[in-house]
Amino acid sequence: MTEMTYEERVKLGEQTLSITSAQLRQYQLEKKMITECEACGALDWESPEENAMPSLTATTAVRSPGAGNWFFSMICNNCGHTRLINAGTVWQYFFRKEPGNG
Ligand SMILES: [Zn+2]
Numbered sequence: 001m002t003e004m005t006y007e008e009r010v011k012l013g014e015q016t017l018s019i020t021s022a023q024l025r026q027y028q029l030e031k032k033m034i035t036e037c038e039a040c041g042a043l044d045w046e047s048p049e050e051n052a053m054p055s056l057t058a059t060t061a062v063r064s065p066g067a068g069n070w071f072f073s074m075i076c077n078n079c080g081h082t083r084l085i086n087a088g089t090v091w092q093y094f095f096r097k098e099p100g101n102g
Pocket of ligand 1: 081
């Protein structure tokens with residue numbers, strides 16, 4: 001993803017925020033992510049929600065303080081091990097760009 005305009009960033013953010021818990025679950029199933037926890041072997045995952053929508057965690061890029069990454073997460077209910085799912089990758093799954101549009 002290179003040289004997005006401000007408007008494109010806002011749209012991308014709004015679209016990412018529109019992804020529902022059901023869609024995230026669909027994505028996790030489609031990508032075969034519901035596997036045994038690599039830390040404890042349990043099979044009991046939960047993706048946290050806020051106001052019935054999947055929780056998003058943002059990180060700051062140290063080398064580019066104005067930039068950052070958003071992640072959905074899935075937490076093992078047995079041991080707390082947490083997997084982060086890059087929100088941009090999930091966004092691509094639901095809002096694929098048109099060919100030739102970057
Ligand atoms: Zn675990």
